[in-house]
Amino acid sequence: MSTGATYTVQQTPSNIVDHEHLAYLLHHLGQEDVRAVVVGFGEYAKHLVNAHPNRIAAIYDPRPMLNGIKFRGVPVIDAPEHAHPVNMILAGEYGLLYDYLPKIIDIYPGGRLVVPPRMNYKPSNDINVFEQEAIYKHIKLIEHDAPTSMMQKEKINFLLELLRFGLTKPGIILEMGSWQGGSTWYMAKTLAYLGETRKLYAMDLFEDHMMDPTATMCSDEIRVRLNSAYDHFEMIQGLVDDPEKLAQLHDQPICFAHMDLGPQPVALDYIWNHLSPGAPLLLDNYGHLGAPPWAFDRYIESKGSRVIRLPWSEQGLVFKNA
CATH class of the missing domain: 3.40.50.720 (NAD(P)-binding Rossmann-like Domain)
Structure with missing residues (x-):
């Protein structure tokens, strides 16, 4: 009836x-x-x-x-x-x-x-899709455990979309300038959800950073939190332009790199030389005057590519030419 x-x-x-x-x-x-x-x-x-x-x-x-x-x-x-x-x-x-x-x-x-x-x-x-796709629903359910991050949610989502695109290329995932590991945690949880086994590296001074109001990184906390989030995480503590620290990456190809720092020539050279053809590089501080953006522009243009400016944030996006 x-x-x-x-x-x-x-x-x-x-x-x-x-x-x-x-x-x-x-x-x-x-x-x-x-x-x-x-x-x-x-x-x-x-x-x-x-x-x-x-x-x-x-x-x-x-x-x-x-x-x-x-x-x-x-x-x-x-x-x-x-x-x-x-x-x-x-x-x-x-x-x-x-x-x-x-x-x-x-x-x-x-x-x-x-x-x-x-x-x-x-x-x-x-x-x-950031409300409706299963992977983002999963992240929303667990993100109360996420560490502190300076990145707004929209920037985190864009980071994760680039990571997922990068996974179509061969290589490891590399983040330089991880601070308290906020964006790293989101990448780790995404990789775990997708069943990935490739390495995720986070590089920074962490606890060795000179003392200032923002230097609240606890190395042990970051290491434990990220290792529990993703079985294939590795933390490299030290200067990103230190050849001995870069050697710990073992000259592996990179499928996605996130650089949350100003333009460090040695580090940029390492990323560019190891970035898989067609793989993305996200520059989080690109639009900050202190970076400064023209230094990134000049470096990337010297490699035959160009920084893509994003109207909604200070991030810059680069693809390595095939």
């Missing part, structure tokens, strides 16, 4: 349910001869089942804890053995639009996809 005609959307708690989102789904589910599946088990799916219990064949959700449960007889599943006879796919949860909804569309290529223009008070046509 369908009860959608008498279901009062306005009675649902507006701090929990976006009325516009729910009303849009109910309208489509209430059309004649509709048989549907819902993507995402949450308040919207439960309201849809309440309103039209016989029109929903299944609710799809990737969370293992929900797999196999039922709500009013409707199963919550992830990977089915067979497709249900349905003609509509309803998007129920904003957070599943990017990397989960496409999997359900593949199961029902002939089903009509219904995505409300607004979901959970957010425009659904603006996909934010």
Whole structure:
């Protein structure tokens, strides 16, 4: 029995349910001869089942804890053995639009996809992968353990995207100027999530830095924290232009380098000479006058490349020519 005609959307708690989102789904589910599946088990799916219990064949959700449960007889599943006879796919949860909804569309290529223009008070046509992709959801869940960083979240996200691109090239990951290991931790957690085994190196003076208000690096803390985050982490303590310290990198190719320092010629030479063709180098302090930026420009241009300026931050991006 369908009860959608008498279901009062306005009675649902507006701090929990976006009325516009729910009303849009109910309208489509209430059309004649509709048989549907819902993507995402949450308040919207439960309201849809309440309103039209016989029109929903299944609710799809990737969370293992929900797999196999039922709500009013409707199963919550992830990977089915067979497709249900349905003609509509309803998007129920904003957070599943990017990397989960496409999997359900593949199961029902002939089903009509219904995505409300607004979901959970957010425009659904603006996909934010940093909120929706599984890897960033994982990082968000654990980032309360992240060490202090001077980098804003947007810069961290850009760093991680470049790291992931760099992983398409051969070599190690190198960071020069790690301070308290904040950006290093995010890279370590990303590498661990992706199942990587290549080396991640962090270079800085750490505790040997001359005492000043920003020199609060505890070498033991950084080493323990990063080793627990990623099994293939190594810390090199000392000057980044010290040949003996650079020798600890063992002349391995570099797939991604992050330089959070001013232009150190010896260090830049090492990075450039070992950077894999097509691999990225991110300069975090590029836009700071004290760096200074023209010193980076002159060095990179002498190598036949160019620093890409980023309008939203002081970072600079360089790709080594193939």
